[in-house]
Amino acid sequence: MTTIKQDDLIQSIADAFQFISYYHPKDYIQALGAAYDMEQSKAAKDAIAQILYNSRLCAEGHRPICQDTGIAVVFLDIGMQVQWDANMSLDEMINEGVRRAYTHPDNVLRASVLSDPAGARINTKDNTPAVIHTRIVPGDKVSVKLAAKGGGSENKAKFAALNPSDDLVEWIIKSVSEMGAGWCPPGIMGVGIGGTPEKAMLLAKESLLEPVNIQELIQRSQNGAELSRPEQLRLELYEKINALGVGAQGLGGLTTVVDVKVLDYPTHAASLPVAIIPNCAATRHTHFVLDGSGPAVFTPPALEDWPAVTWTASPTARRVDLDSLTHEDVQNWKTGEQLLLNGKLLTGRDAAHKRIVDTLAKGESLPEGVNFKNRFIYYVGPVDPIAGESVGPAGPTTATRMDKYTKTMLAETGLIGMIGKAERGPIAIEAIKKHRAVYLIAVGGAAYLIAKAIEKSTVIAYKELGMEAIYEFEVKDMPVTVGVDVRGDSVHLSGPKKWSKLIRKG
Structure with a gap:
């Protein structure tokens, strides 16, 4: 019989979430380094370089890889011979660990979890509660x-409840092609097959915690090894997903996924439940075991494990003065062009956009200081700063969530x-086309690198929204790329289309 102390679990959970906030898994980083070496798309190679360089900066500075420091997901296998020296429930212990991790003063993590999700959506302020999955298994340890x-x-x-006769691979490839880039590739695709709807989703999520080892599987296949059906599916899906370009x-390129994971489970004769869940460029997970000897110990990877990739702005990048920019100035920007932004811009994401649009609909004035005339808005919810920082990691959020507000913002604010x-x-x-505006993209997964370009940050409206407040940033050489130009040409349509054709041609 093993006794696990309450404080050991709490401390291990807290240390683990801090650890993964600034250390990518070694296997993912090395797989991404191999993708960088292989990549032929200039735009994609630049994006991967930013992600890799950002990862190394975070490892050195112990700051979050991404401004979205995630919702905490915990899988526990508890041995049947384990007993607890605790006065808190299991969920309470885990949530206390999450609370300590996300409010750690030396590396504050962004609080993104909201209670009352279909109502008031109130931030819990410490990223609790975690999503917890527990199994009771043979043994005397806690994994x-x-x-x-x-x-x-x-x-x-x-998720889809397919018919047994349906083509599972066809559905997965179609679904991935419809995902777009909001999940921040290159990453890992998790696939769960079988069981019931909730079991398939759980399998897909848990598969993402397995090691990146697709290259070893490819080698085994080439050596004539007999593969299981899930392993065969991994190889087929890896090839076909990357062939989407x-x-x-x-932005279009050779690597969309660095691995595909597949877990399956027996299912009903009438059913073929299938789930897919992507893991983004900010892949963050770890594993530890408690055996009663104390809290888990996490060994930092060596900086030599990171690929020798640095990033600097292209010498051909256009420097832009945001403080003197006019509507006429953006008319000759072209899709795919790299820019370096200098000056002041405003921020705003979901909650702020809703308030702005509701205010305009009532014919009321926007808060003092919120003037979008001839200005840019950055879709971001930054991490709080620590000593010496103007702002914490501040990478972009997914722009499509703001699509429904775009017409009003462009028509009524001068943006x-x-x-x-x-x-x-x-x-x-x-x-964008009608108002001859532009949409620029920053690299998801390069949040700390971007933050280093932000010299000053001031909350100017909706402070009560926390990370969703409106900030004014003063930036110096903030790297972006023209995603949609005034003609409505989108790099996210042209890039993958071009590279899909090139890949098919071999």
Whole structure:
């Protein structure tokens, strides 16, 4: 019989979530480094370089890889011979660990979890509660797998109750092609097959915690090893997903996924439930075991494990003065062009946009200081700063969530441009084209690198919204790419289309 102390579990959970906030798993980083070496798309290669360089900066500085520090997901296998020295419930212990991790003064993590999700949506302020899955298994230890899962990738999860005769691979490839870039590729695709709807989703999520080892599987296949059906599916899906040409950040390229994971489970004769869940470029997970000897110990990876990739702005990038920019100035910007932004811009994401649009609909004035005339808005919810920082990691959020507000923002505020990540939908592109505005993209997964370009940050409206407040940033050489130009041309349509054709031609 093993006794696990309450404080040991709490401390281990807290340490684990801090650890994964700034250390990518070594296997993912090395797989991404291999993808960088192989990549032929200039835009995708630049995006991967930013992600890799950002990862190293975070490892050195112990700051979050991504501003979306994720919702806490915890899988526990508890041995039947384990007893607890605790006065808190299991869920209470885990949530206390999450609370300590996300409010750690030396590395504050963004609080993104909202209670009353279909109502008032009130921030819990400490990222609790976690999503917890528990199994009772033989043994005398507690095995814990945990992940910090960002909203951009979670929102792209898909499920289907297929007929047994349906083509499972066809559905998966079609679904991935419809995901766009909001999940921040290159990443990992988790697939769950069988069981019931909730079991398939759980399998897909848990599969993402397994090691990146697709290259070893490819080698085994080439050596004539007999593969299981899930292993065969992994190889087929890996090839076909990358053949879509989506590429890093959806810009078009050779690598969309660095691995595909498949877990299956017996299912009803009438059923074929299938779920897919992507893991983004901010892949964050770890595993530890408690055996009664104390809290878990996490060994930092060596900096030598990171690929020797750095990032600097292209010498051909256009420097833009945001403080003197006019509507006429953006008319000759072209899709795919790299820019370096200098000056002041405003921020705003979901909650702020809703308030702005509701205020305008009432014919009321926007808060003092919120003037979008000839300005840009950056879709971001930053991490709180620590000593010496003007702002914490501040990468872009998925722009498509703001599509429904774009027409009003461009028509009624004088806004001339937006900055986010991933593609814009047809409604937003039509509004951009009509008002001859532009949409710029920053690299998702490069939040700390971007934050280093923000010299000053001031909350100017809706302070009570926390990370969703409106800030004014003063930036110096903030790297972005023109995603949609004034003609409505989108790099997220042209890039993958081009690279899909090139890949098919071999």
